[in-house]
Amino acid sequence: MALWQAKHVAKLIEQQGIETELVTMDTIGDQVLNKSLSKIGSKGVFTEELEACLISGQIDIAVHSAKDMPSTLPDGLELIAFTEREEPCDVVVSYNRYLRLDDDSQKLVLGTSSTRRSALLKHYFPKIRIVESRGNLQTRMEKMKEGLCDGLILAYAGVHRMQYDQFIIQKLPLDTFTPAVGQGALAIEASTSLSPEIKKIVRKALNHDLTETRLLTERAFLRTMEGGCSIPTFALTTLHGNEITIHGGLVSLSGKEIIREEMTAPKENAVEMGQAFAEKVLSMGGDAILKEIKEGLAE
Secondary structure (H helix, E strand, O other), X not given: OHHHHHHHHHHHHHOOOOOOOOOOOOOHHHHOOOOXXXXXXXXXXXXXXXXXXXXXXXXXXXXXXXXXXXXXXXXXXXXXXXXXXXXXXXXXXXXXXXXXXXXXXXXXXXXXXXXXXXXHHHHHOOOOEEEXXXXXXXXHHHHHHOOOOOEEEEEHHHHHHOOOHHHEEEEOOOOOOOOXXXXXXXXXXXXXXXXXXXXXXXXXXXXXXXXXXXXXXXXXXXHHHOOOOOOOEEEEEEEEOOXXXXXXXXXXXXXXXXXXXXXXXXXXXXXXXXXXXXXXXXXXXXXXXXXXXXXXXXX
16 A cells, blocks of 8 residues: 555656655554554554654655644654545445444454544444454455454545455445544655755645645644544544535544534634634543543553
């Protein structure tokens, strides 16, 4: 997946007449597959190694799944572009075409590496058993074939990009399985010292203005919630004319408690709304849930 993303970005930049060179590397999130993401660390699991190369000047830009980006970046680094967002929903992938989450007659086992998806499953489908499933998509599909689980819950964007659409048996509704912040888009990270000329070329080649507005709003929410990829927050923005709406919230690790809200504001106040929305979720009891989550992940 990471290689597909890098090649996709390289192709778009090359269309601007600029040569590119791919530098591949494994992050700790790629290397450590026998532990859940929450046990490895909630921030920088998929980004730290690439960020070290940005700071040293070994690479000019790093390509990330936007949903994997921590809410705050190290000093000297910034996000300079967001690609157009793919459909942001979660999907169920299985070799069994008849599998359905709401079919209580089946004793289902589902695989996921996401704390958010696991918590939402516990909330909406408490009878389903959840198992940890990590690695690239091909590895997960093979583990499923070997009997680890009946199905996988994944982001549609990744499944689609890797051309595994034929195994999608269910798209999960956005109003219940609301995605992680940034899901479906790529984020381009660079050093703040990167040449303004290169930065301008990268933005021209890659940045999608509407996606940028949406993701900056969602990331303002995440930053105020002090969230990483191991905190089961969720948020999705939509644009309607000059207004932007954010729908999101927070769910406890057990799935028993969930806060779900919505807020709308003029597009020019998008980032401020993202922060205000997080403050609203925290004031509705989210602060207590968040404290409980952090204590649970620390155990």
